[in-house]
Amino acid sequence: MIYNSTRDRSVRLTSTEAILKGLSDEGGLFVPEEIPAFKKSLSELSRLDYRELAFEVMYPYLDDFTEAELKACIANAYGDNFDTAEIAPLTYADGVYYLELYHGPTIAFKDMALQILPHLMTTAAEKNNVKNDIVILTATSGDTGKAAMAGFADVPHTRIMVFFPHGGVSDVQRLQMVTQPGGNVSVVSVDGNFDDCQSGVKRIFGDTDFKKELEAKGCQFSSANSINIGRLVPQIVYYVYAYCNLLKNEKIREGDSIDICVPTGNFGNILAAYLAKKMGLPVNRLICASNKNNVLTDFFKSGTYDRNRDFHLTMSPSMDILISSNLERLIYFISGCDDRATSGFMSSLSSKGSYTITEEMKKGLSDFMAGYATEEETASEIRRVYDDTGYIIDTHTGVASAVYRALSDDAGSCPAVIASTASPYKFARSIVEAVSPDITADDRSDMDMIDELEKLTDMPEPKAVSDIKKAEIRHNMHIPADKMKEAVREFLL
Numbered sequence: 001m002i003y004n005s006t007r008d009r010s011v012r013l014t015s016t017e018a019i020l021k022g023l024s025d026e027g028g029l030f031v032p033e034e035i036p037a038f039k040k041s042l043s044e045l046s047r048l049d050y051r052e053l054a055f056e057v058m059y060p061y062l063d064d065f066t067e068a069e070l071k072a073c074i075a076n077a078y079g080d081n082f083d084t085a086e087i088a089p090l091t092y093a094d095g096v097y098y099l100e101l102y103h104g105p106t107i108a109f110k111d112m113a114l115q116i117l118p119h120l121m122t123t124a125a126e127k128n129n130v131k132n133d134i135v136i137l138t139a140t141s142g143d144t145g146k147a148a149m150a151g152f153a154d155v156p157h158t159r160i161m162v163f164f165p166h167g168g169v170s171d172v173q174r175l176q177m178v179t180q181p182g183g184n185v186s187v188v189s190v191d192g193n194f195d196d197c198q199s200g201v202k203r204i205f206g207d208t209d210f211k212k213e214l215e216a217k218g219c220q221f222s223s224a225n226s227i228n229i230g231r232l233v234p235q236i237v238y239y240v241y242a243y244c245n246l247l248k249n250e251k252i253r254e255g256d257s258i259d260i261c262v263p264t265g266n267f268g269n270i271l272a273a274y275l276a277k278k279m280g281l282p283v284n285r286l287i288c289a290s291n292k293n294n295v296l297t298d299f300f301k302s303g304t305y306d307r308n309r310d311f312h313l314t315m316s317p318s319m320d321i322l323i324s325s326n327l328e329r330l331i332y333f334i335s336g337c338d339d340r341a342t343s344g345f346m347s348s349l350s351s352k353g354s355y356t357i358t359e360e361m362k363k364g365l366s367d368f369m370a371g372y373a374t375e376e377e378t379a380s381e382i383r384r385v386y387d388d389t390g391y392i393i394d395t396h397t398g399v400a401s402a403v404y405r406a407l408s409d410d411a412g413s414c415p416a417v418i419a420s421t422a423s424p425y426k427f428a429r430s431i432v433e434a435v436s437p438d439i440t441a442d443d444r445s446d447m448d449m450i451d452e453l454e455k456l457t458d459m460p461e462p463k464a465v466s467d468i469k470k471a472e473i474r475h476n477m478h479i480p481a482d483k484m485k486e487a488v489r490e491f492l493l
């Protein structure tokens with residue numbers, strides 16, 4: 001399998017090279033030259049456990065690993081570190097299936113990819129004779145940072161630095177990050193929002209002089225953000241797994257279509273669902289759900305991506321994003337893999353903050369539906385699901401659930417899978433306020449709200465939460481957005 005850059009098709013890398021590099025030199029993202037089809041039938045795939053299925057789905061994309069190497073990476077990633085052997089269980093509640101992607105160590109779906117990425121990356125480094133230390137720079141809207149550190153902490157020959165928006169993450173998210181142990185980790189809060197953090201990281205990646213300076217010190221950069229193909233590929237697996245689960249349990253027959261609805265921020269998770277569909281998974285509609293930061297909803301409706309709008313902090317902070325990086329990959333695919341056109345759109349995005357795709361390209365959007373939910377709609381959906389079934393969904397999943405309900409009249413009668421991306425315990429305050437408005441939360445701590453949540457549900461408090469209650473604070477660096485490069489230099493030297 002060859003990987004090209006979305007901004008330069010003449011770039012041709014193997015998967016291990018693409019994983020190590022993260023982002024292409026001219027700023028493009030790596031994309032597989034072709035999308036492989038499943039080699040086995042869906043009913044054969046439905047007899048596999050998560051790890052076996054992960055191998056079947058991932059190997060065609062990562063074929064410069066040996067079979068044994070990839071199997072070892074998978075075995076290390078999807079084991080006891082998850083609190084269920086199913087890894088990604090499907091829960092039926094009120095007419096839809098919630099695909100619970102939060103059973104990993106940091107209780108958000110980022111673990112699904114970030115538990116395996118460090119193994120892929122260190123294996124890739126060995127295979128390519130890399131002697132440098134790999135330095136992971138990560139911008140986070142709250143969940144990636146912790147999940148990346150949990151994956152990379154104390155992994156030999158790696159260092160990881162995480163930037164998060166000051167005041168832009170939940171208390172539990174912040175505490176999870178600033179208590180992170182490990183001799184090779186650093187966590188910094190930045191005055192700015194997620195887009196500022198992400199743009200800062202991309203600028204550092206594009207800084208050739210700085211790269212040379214690091215090279216001289218025996219370091220090279222890579223990325224743990226969803227721009228890394230090593231994150232995208234593992235995310236395809238659970239959509240196939242969800243389908244196979246429905247098939248195995250005779251909820252559908254082989255070939256029946258399902259709808260998939262994904263709470264979207266950087267467009268990584270839903271892009272993985274799109275790739276699953278292109279590999280042959282029978283998916284009727286991919287529903288892209290946004291919160292009040294609804295730049296994607298407008299894009300799917302009009303073909304114009306326009307980030308010139310107010311940025312809103314919401315109760316689903318991991319979706320508070322106005323520049324969805326992975327959309328670039330979709331743009332590339334629907335342009336017929338036109339690197340020049342894709343570069344053009346992306347430079348228009350960085351100079352003017354907007355671009356409009358062609359009429360021809362708009363046809364490529366027909367796989368998708370899009371919608372958004374306001375804060376009130378999200379809260380009332382969380383409450384409705386709880387009142388009707390006793391099942392508690394988190395605020396991000398609440399957005400997706402609300403959007404699916406609003407669109408389901410048009411979505412037809414397919415069974416629907418909703419990606420459930422975080423444990424409600426990660427956002428306890430918003431959840432408690434949503435399901436029991438009579439509890440006054442204002443002057444009470446987030447830890448109190450966790451205790452209240454525990455009373456409302458039979459889902460026990462996850463270990464990730466009890467751990468931070470007693471953990472010591474290890475990181476307190478706070479910088480302006482234009483000082484990120486200096487912070488990296490200080491960390492590495």
Ligand SMILES: *Cc1c(COP(=O)(O)O)cnc(C)c1O
Pocket residue numbers: 108109110143144226263264265266267268269270318319396421422
């Ligand atoms: C990251 C995240 C999302 C958004 O996923 P993208 O791949 O960025 O679209 C949604 N929900 C939660 C809980 C997340 O952590």
